[in-house]
Amino acid sequence: MDSRRSFLQVAAAAVASLGGVSRLFGTDTPPPVGTRSTRPKPAERSAPAVPRPVITPDVKNLPFTLDNGTKVFQLVAEPVKRKIAPWKTIDCWGFNGSCPGPTIQVNQGDQVRIVVENRLPESFAIHWHGLEIPYAMDGMPYLSQKPIAPGSQLGYEFTVHQNGTFFYHSHSPMQQMMGMIGMFILHPTRAHAPIVDHDFGIVLQEWALLPNNTVPNTANMEWNWLTFNGVCSPMTTPLIVRLGSRVRVRFVNLGMDHHPIHLHGHTFVVTGTEGGRQPETLWGPANTVLVGVAQARDFEFVANNPGEWMLHCHMPHHNMNAMSDLLGDRMMMTADTEDSRALIQMQTLADQVGFQHVHHAPITPDANNVPGFPQDAFMDMGMDEVVAKPENNGLPRNWSAMMMGMMTLVRVLPPDLYELVMKDVKNGYTAPPPPLGGQAHGEHQHGDHDHSAHEHAEHANDEGHRR
Numbered sequence: 001m002d003s004r005r006s007f008l009q010v011a012a013a014a015v016a017s018l019g020g021v022s023r024l025f026g027t028d029t030p031p032p033v034g035t036r037s038t039r040p041k042p043a044e045r046s047a048p049a050v051p052r053p054v055i056t057p058d059v060k061n062l063p064f065t066l067d068n069g070t071k072v073f074q075l076v077a078e079p080v081k082r083k084i085a086p087w088k089t090i091d092c093w094g095f096n097g098s099c100p101g102p103t104i105q106v107n108q109g110d111q112v113r114i115v116v117e118n119r120l121p122e123s124f125a126i127h128w129h130g131l132e133i134p135y136a137m138d139g140m141p142y143l144s145q146k147p148i149a150p151g152s153q154l155g156y157e158f159t160v161h162q163n164g165t166f167f168y169h170s171h172s173p174m175q176q177m178m179g180m181i182g183m184f185i186l187h188p189t190r191a192h193a194p195i196v197d198h199d200f201g202i203v204l205q206e207w208a209l210l211p212n213n214t215v216p217n218t219a220n221m222e223w224n225w226l227t228f229n230g231v232c233s234p235m236t237t238p239l240i241v242r243l244g245s246r247v248r249v250r251f252v253n254l255g256m257d258h259h260p261i262h263l264h265g266h267t268f269v270v271t272g273t274e275g276g277r278q279p280e281t282l283w284g285p286a287n288t289v290l291v292g293v294a295q296a297r298d299f300e301f302v303a304n305n306p307g308e309w310m311l312h313c314h315m316p317h318h319n320m321n322a323m324s325d326l327l328g329d330r331m332m333m334t335a336d337t338e339d340s341r342a343l344i345q346m347q348t349l350a351d352q353v354g355f356q357h358v359h360h361a362p363i364t365p366d367a368n369n370v371p372g373f374p375q376d377a378f379m380d381m382g383m384d385e386v387v388a389k390p391e392n393n394g395l396p397r398n399w400s401a402m403m404m405g406m407m408t409l410v411r412v413l414p415p416d417l418y419e420l421v422m423k424d425v426k427n428g429y430t431a432p433p434p435p436l437g438g439q440a441h442g443e444h445q446h447g448d449h450d451h452s453a454h455e456h457a458e459h460a461n462d463e464g465h466r467r
């Protein structure tokens with residue numbers, strides 16, 4: 001049996017079984033859960049230490065050429081169309097066709113030249129956030145330089161002597177809120193101990209988008225679309241890690257709000273800030289880290305607990321989309337409505353994208369008579385097919401139903417499954433999501449609003465919903 005088949009069989013069996021994903025990992029020899037291993041073993045301290053490249057899911061790296069030892073990057077500021085959700089493409093600004101801009105990765109001690117070209121309709125300058133570089137390179141319009149006019153370019157050149165998680169951004173506030181930010185990773189000359197096996201970076205952004213409008217309202221003070229690396233969950237690409245590995249995740253925030261980032265199932269230590277590596281004496285245990293505006297936070301943990309773990313901003317409205325009342329008519333009503341009306345809204349959305357609206361979790365027969373209903377009942381909207389990609393292979397059916405806004409998964413996979421998923425990623429193989437459970441599902445559309453709440457509840461139970 002080839003490995004692809006065996007993986008799919010394992011995954012399908014796991015999804016079919018009650019308890020779903022826990023079966024995927026087996027229970028014979030559970031690894032130690034909750035153990036903190038922040039102290040490196042002696043062997044790790046002396047190991048050869050070339051830092052691993054950082055992976056920024058859904059955002060590419062900026063390539064460079066070498067000019068007599070100088071790393072030369074071409075950074076192009078331009079309008080970008082970014083699909084932030086399957087039914088929402090926005091007109092933002094970014095770099096090299098990407099928002100956030102592509103990730104720049106260099107090594108401590110590198111001589112770097114970044115040629116910045118302006119293809120925007122207005123002038124701008126670029127600031128290297130946190131970098132200790134000559135004043136002339138600081139990117140302050142009218143102070144350290146003239147603004148870069150549309151159609152022109154400017155080279156910034158400096159030597160990096162720091163290491164850590166930094167970012168670059170336009171120094172003009174409205175341009176920032178149009179998306180003009182990117183990660184700038186400065187790798188240390190030797191990897192920090194304990195050495196990490198996986199290193200990820202995520203840019204936090206929020207957007208104010210009026211209904212049926214594609215241009216962010218940069219002057220707004222409330223936000224209705226929240227993104228990790230430019231996409232809302234479930235479009236976010238999961239972080240795939242091997243069970244037992246040490247993982248670093250880096251966050252940067254250039255928005256108008258703070259984001260308490262929370263990881264399920266593990267305890268981490270904050271090992272770095274926007275100022276670089278923190279001394280080990282400051283590594284207190286945590287599972288949530290507040291990433292304030294203009295800040296960076298790195299945290300590390302040992303992925304010793306197998307599962308599909310959520311990593312998300314814990315601000316309730318930040319792990320949802322389209323929640324704020326930007327016009328008189330709310331996009332999603334959470335009060336003064338009832339089940340069938342709420343479901344029509346969701347079905348309308350599902351029809352736009354072209355996916356089947358999977359039925360929501362069970363509700364009581366008298367739900368419509370309970371003040372406050374519905375709250376989250378109508379919001380689960382599985383769209384596994386629409387967001388299918390190799391990194392999602394093997395996830396249980398309808399996994400995407402409650403994934404929204406600033407959210408992703410850390411998939412802590414045992415070695416065999418890890419290898420299979422990574423092989424799929426390498427080969428670009430997307431497994432078809434498992435079929436919907438229950439019969440006659442396809443005929444049961446939410447557009448039929450004469451279904452009673454009782455029928456809803458029964459049907460949801462038929463599907464063997466996980467919740």
Ligand SMILES: [Cu+2]
Pocket residue numbers: 258259260313314315318406
């Ligand atoms: Cu948040």
